[in-house]
Amino acid sequence: MSGEWPLWEIFIRGQHGASHRHVGSLHAPDAEMAIKHARDVYTRRKEGVSIWAVPSSAIAASSPSKKGPMYDPADDKTYRHPTFFDIPKDVGPM
């Protein structure tokens, strides 16, 4: 067994109530230490008010080579955006 500390992905929520955002990764022996390290590595300048640490091995990711089939179907569905519809000025704000 390799003695290297496992890798964790760190997510931080900023001051203004936004979602946790991925900020980077770090090595730590366990979850408790991962959060302590994340505090030192990623919040030295009050970047956040909440930290999530997730083992990198637990992240499932989409495959980059399948980018086309995954996202292209959205190309011809521009009606999903509000700007698709022309609403006459007379109607007022909508």
Add this chain to the structure above:
Amino acid sequence: MYAQMVKSEATQDDPEKLAAFQARIDAGEKIEPKDWMPEGYRKTLIRQIGQHAHSEIVGQLPEGNWITRAPTLERKAILLAKVQDEAGHGLYLYCAAETLGVSRDEMTEMLLDGRMKYSSIFAYPTLTWADMGAVGWLVDGAAIMNQVPLQRTSFGPYARAMIRICKEESFHQRQGFDIMMKMCAGTPAQKRMAQDALNRFWFPALMMFGPSDAESKHSAQSMAWKIKMNSNDELRQKFVDQTVPQAEYLGLTVPDETLAWNEEKGGYDFAEPDWDEFFEVLKGNGPCSAERIATRQKAWDDGAWVREGLMAHAAKKRASQMAAE
């Protein structure tokens, strides 16, 4: 820079895939760890990011030297924060390199046994408190020159680490200049100390950019891959043009008698550093090279029981949790 003389690795991949890869880079797309990439791109980046990371870590040592001897409590707290930032920068960069399939422990071992390098600048000693000023002002100043364009580098994790680092780096340069301003406004002895620091760090700072690479095939490949954004000469010129007026503001003399403003090129003419000295330092024969690696080796060895102990503790805790469930 923090990564000097990085040789690009030859690549023997399918020409069609290579062309598609280059097209992505030319279109300004970011390459992410799981994307296909040429073997040479991957290996060159590991070497470059690894060397950069090692420089951040070894770079803590010359400044760490002065933490216990800072002139005031405030200066001490500031220097401590700066050195802590360097540790953080090293960690961001190690993680970026790790996405390319090398582990941090492997990179550390390669630094310790000489297979990987760190920037030549950190093989020089910091003899006086004014050196803390000169290091922040000149060394971090030179680093910023290179790191700002690298925020646009083609490899996603590297670019993101650079963005984070650049946000913090400007504090480093300013705190250095602040020390220089204070010393230059002090007693004649303090001003002499500041001048002496500039005298010793000027040429080593110019060396940070590496020798001219106008003819280098390695640099041409790295620039095509957008893992190097500017030529060494270009960045060095920019650094001199920016720094000379700052030295004048401080009332200090740049230790180069040939330094002169060249109206035609809109920049300074200046003397090249001693490149023989640079190559010696890079080979590990700098004034403090042996001491730096010995210090890193000791920290690595002395920390082994902590790394192992915490892993054992984590395993034990996991086992007792499982038993309780």
